[in-house]
Amino acid sequence: MLNTANVTPYGTLPPASPVAARKPVSLPRLKELRERGEKITMLTAYDATFAAVADAAGVECILVGDSLGMVCQGLPSTVGVTLETMRYHTESVARGIRRVQGTAWVIGDLPFGSYQESKEQALRSATVLMQAGAHMVKLEGGGWTTETVRFLVERGIPVCAHLGLTPQTVHALGGYRVQGRGDSGLQLHQDALALQDAGASMLVLEMVPAALSAELTEALPRCHTIGIGAGSGTAGQVLVMHDMLGINLGKNPKFVRNFMSGQNSVQEAMSAYVRAVKDGIFPDNTLHAW
Numbered sequence: 001m002l003n004t005a006n007v008t009p010y011g012t013l014p015p016a017s018p019v020a021a022r023k024p025v026s027l028p029r030l031k032e033l034r035e036r037g038e039k040i041t042m043l044t045a046y047d048a049t050f051a052a053v054a055d056a057a058g059v060e061c062i063l064v065g066d067s068l069g070m071v072c073q074g075l076p077s078t079v080g081v082t083l084e085t086m087r088y089h090t091e092s093v094a095r096g097i098r099r100v101q102g103t104a105w106v107i108g109d110l111p112f113g114s115y116q117e118s119k120e121q122a123l124r125s126a127t128v129l130m131q132a133g134a135h136m137v138k139l140e141g142g143g144w145t146t147e148t149v150r151f152l153v154e155r156g157i158p159v160c161a162h163l164g165l166t167p168q169t170v171h172a173l174g175g176y177r178v179q180g181r182g183d184s185g186l187q188l189h190q191d192a193l194a195l196q197d198a199g200a201s202m203l204v205l206e207m208v209p210a211a212l213s214a215e216l217t218e219a220l221p222r223c224h225t226i227g228i229g230a231g232s233g234t235a236g237q238v239l240v241m242h243d244m245l246g247i248n249l250g251k252n253p254k255f256v257r258n259f260m261s262g263q264n265s266v267q268e269a270m271s272a273y274v275r276a277v278k279d280g281i282f283p284d285n286t287l288h289a290w
């Protein structure tokens with residue numbers, strides 16, 4: 001029931017998740033979910049209202065992804081997103097969740113150019129997003145990022161790594177293609193182990209063969225794998241909100257499912273996503289994976 005005293009014409013947010021047993025999401029809580037075999041759910045959100053709706057739908061982790069460059073700013077890729085833009089959206093999301101006393105874990109994406117120069121630059125950029133309300137920062141790539149991850153983790157910043165298709169390096173990769181096939185899977189495997197050793201507590205695997213990501217999930221007990229186009233064997237799943245609501249009018253990659261279809265509201269669609277991931281119905285390896 002909405003508290004009508006708080007109803008405003010434009011920005012009334014939904015109440016926090018009605019699930020009484022829900023505790024604030026934290027690293028120990030995510031570990032608990034993983035240990036009991038419950039899938040971790042993640043969606044992107046970029047503003048206060050959608051973040052609050054996702055929280056109310058029971059989504060555990062909200063990624064303020066630099067995909068906002070494409071879905072909010074109309075850029076051709078994520079390369080043009082700035083740290084200031086990420087700060088603004090992270091702050092909006094964190095404010096929305098705080099206003100409804102939500103429980104979601106907020107991840108701020110470090111944009112292209114904000115962490116590549118040095119570990120110190122990464123720390124300065126991560127500080128901006130943490131002070132905007134993020135609980136964790138995400139950065140893309142393996143190998144050279146390992147020492148940056150260690151440096152941030154040692155300084156108290158939880159880090160989510162990102163391997164496979166890393167959109168910030170799309171030009172170097174030659175397009176949005178499946179990564180980690182054949183011999184390159186070995187390199188990806190080594191990079192993932194090194195990131196866990198450096199202290200990364202989460203790892204997004206994007207467009208990676210399902211068999212490889214299932215194998216990595218086994219090999220990474222301290223680093224929760226979150227798949228997007230990586231099959232059903234990961235510890236959790238993430239989708240870009242606009243894709244799963246069916247409002248991306250471009251050609252959707254095959255790992256996307258439109259959860260809005262058959263639902264009456266965005267919150268219902270997000271709840272359907274949470275249920276499908278928890279029940280192991282989404283993703284379906286025969287439809288959404290390689």
Ligand code: KIV
Binds near residue numbers: 063064066238240
């Ligand atoms: O920026 C983003 O939304 C992401 C997801 C696609 C994982 O990195």
